[in-house]
Amino acid sequence: xxxxxxxxxxxxxxxxxxxxxxxxxxxxxxxxxxxxxxxxxxxxxxxxxxxxxxxxxxxxxxxxxxxxxxxxxxxxxxxxxxxxxxxxxxxxxxxxxxxxxxxxxxxxxxxxxxxxxxxxxxxxxxxxxxxxxxxxxxxxxxxxxxxxxxxxxxxxxxxxxxxxxxxxxxxxxxxxxxxxxxxxxxxxxxxxxxxxxxxxxxxxxxxxxxxxxxxxxxxxxxxxxxxxxxxxxxxxxxxxxxxxxxxxxxxxxxxxxxxxxxxxxxxxxxxxxxxxxxxxxxxxxxx
Numbered sequence: 001x002x003x004x005x006x007x008x009x010x011x012x013x014x015x016x017x018x019x020x021x022x023x024x025x026x027x028x029x030x031x032x033x034x035x036x037x038x039x040x041x042x043x044x045x046x047x048x049x050x051x052x053x054x055x056x057x058x059x060x061x062x063x064x065x066x067x068x069x070x071x072x073x074x075x076x077x078x079x080x081x082x083x084x085x086x087x088x089x090x091x092x093x094x095x096x097x098x099x100x101x102x103x104x105x106x107x108x109x110x111x112x113x114x115x116x117x118x119x120x121x122x123x124x125x126x127x128x129x130x131x132x133x134x135x136x137x138x139x140x141x142x143x144x145x146x147x148x149x150x151x152x153x154x155x156x157x158x159x160x161x162x163x164x165x166x167x168x169x170x171x172x173x174x175x176x177x178x179x180x181x182x183x184x185x186x187x188x189x190x191x192x193x194x195x196x197x198x199x200x201x202x203x204x205x206x207x208x209x210x211x212x213x214x215x216x217x218x219x220x221x222x223x224x225x226x227x228x229x230x231x232x233x234x235x236x237x238x239x240x241x242x243x244x245x246x247x248x249x250x251x252x253x254x255x256x257x258x259x260x261x262x263x264x265x266x267x268x269x270x271x272x273x274x275x276x277x278x279x280x281x282x283x284x285x286x287x
Contacts, residue, residue, distance in 0.1 A: 010088040011097060014066060015059035021268055022062065025181065027054045028274030029174045030151035032281055033167065036231065037156040040285025046158050049112065050151060053105045060101035061127040061147070067094045068131035078189060098128075115157040123150040134199055141186065141201045145178030146171070166227055173223035180216040180248075181270040183209060184255055187263040210256055217248040224277065234287040240280015247273045 016022055030050050034042040070084040070091060083089040102124055109120040126147035133140040149171045156167040179201060186202035187209060205212040221241050228237045247269065254266040 006088075010083040014063055014083045014089055014094065014097065015101070016062040017059065021271060023055055023058045024271045025178075025274065026058050026148050026151070027051065028271075028278055029149050029170065029177075030054055030155055031278055033152040033155035033170060034159070035278075035281050035285065036170075036227075037159040037167075040282075043159060046112070046155075049108045050155060050158070053108045054151065056101050056105040056108075057123070057127055060098045060105065061130065063094050063098040063101065064128050065131040067091060067098070068134075070094075102128075112158045113161060115161060115163075116154050119150070119154045119157055119163075123147070123154065126150055136199075138199050138204045139179075139201055140199060141179045141182040142175055144182055145175030148178050149174030166230060169223055169227055173220045173227070176216040176220040176223070177270075177273075180213045180220065180251075181267050183213050183216075184251070184263050184267040184270075187255065187258060188260045188267075210252070210258070213255065214248070214252055217245075217251075221245055221248070228284070233281070234284040236283030236287055237280045240277050240283065243276040243280070244273045247276060 012018060031047075034047055034050060038046075066082055066084045069079070079085060084091070084094055106120060106124070109117050126143070130140070130143055130147045133143045137143060152171045152174065153163040153167045156163050183201040183205065186200035190200070190202045201212070202209055221244060225238065225241055228241070251266040251269060251273075254262040254269075
């Protein structure tokens with residue numbers, strides 16, 4: 001029994017179920033899209049499908065990320081205790097787990113329309129391929145933004161049968177948000193990444209990293225403001241964006257000195273930024 005519990009614990013940590021911040025950062029933009037595409041009254045069944053699918057695909061993405069980094073994580077202070085780095089889980093087990101999670105997520109999508117199913121295949125490719133972009137792309141956080149935001153066009157497709165231009169605008173906003181929070185995350189590992197050759201925006205932006213993060217927050221909020229203006233959303237939407245802007249300013253106070261612990265705190269705090277925007281959206285439709 002203890003052996004099975006230890007194995008279950010290793011799989012749970014491999015899927016990062018003990019660290020739900022990634023699920024939340026993936027879920028918030030999906031919920032924004034579900035509420036907007038549902039005109040404030042999204043289909044409850046679709047909400048459940050997307051929520052569960054988000055958990056499954058984020059878990060699969062974490063497994064693939066650790067598989068891709070299995071030869072690097074042992075050399076990074078923050079990741080050296082991950083199950084693949086310590087040998088608790090084998091590479092074959094990880095691939096089998098990622099495949100099982102992806103298959104379960106795909107089964108959920110089969111309850112939706114054909115367009116959503118086709119988009120899910122693109123989402124699967126993005127989730128699986130992202131971990132490997134850190135070897136070749138200087139700005140992998142932008143790729144992550146597409147992967148983390150692909151629930152947006154899928155949400156519109158599921159509820160309206162099409163993907164309008166505003167959906168792609170929201171995806172662009174999510175790319176800028178991902179650039180902001182994942183650069184904060186990358187600032188924690190910058191010294192280790194330089195040693196082992198992992199690319200990131202923290203390395204690319206160099207001494208302009210803080211300015212770049214704040215610019216990304218500005219672009220994100222400006223695009224979402226444009227979306228609200230186009231949809232004639234009520235004042236709570238813009239109030240939510242204002243609160244999000246204040247949260248972004250708080251993040252500046254955390255990252256301006258590039259302290260690793262405070263940069264990680266800023267990354268984690270982005271959950272509240274996403275929540276503020278969602279609260280404003282729900283409030284806007286309620287008003």
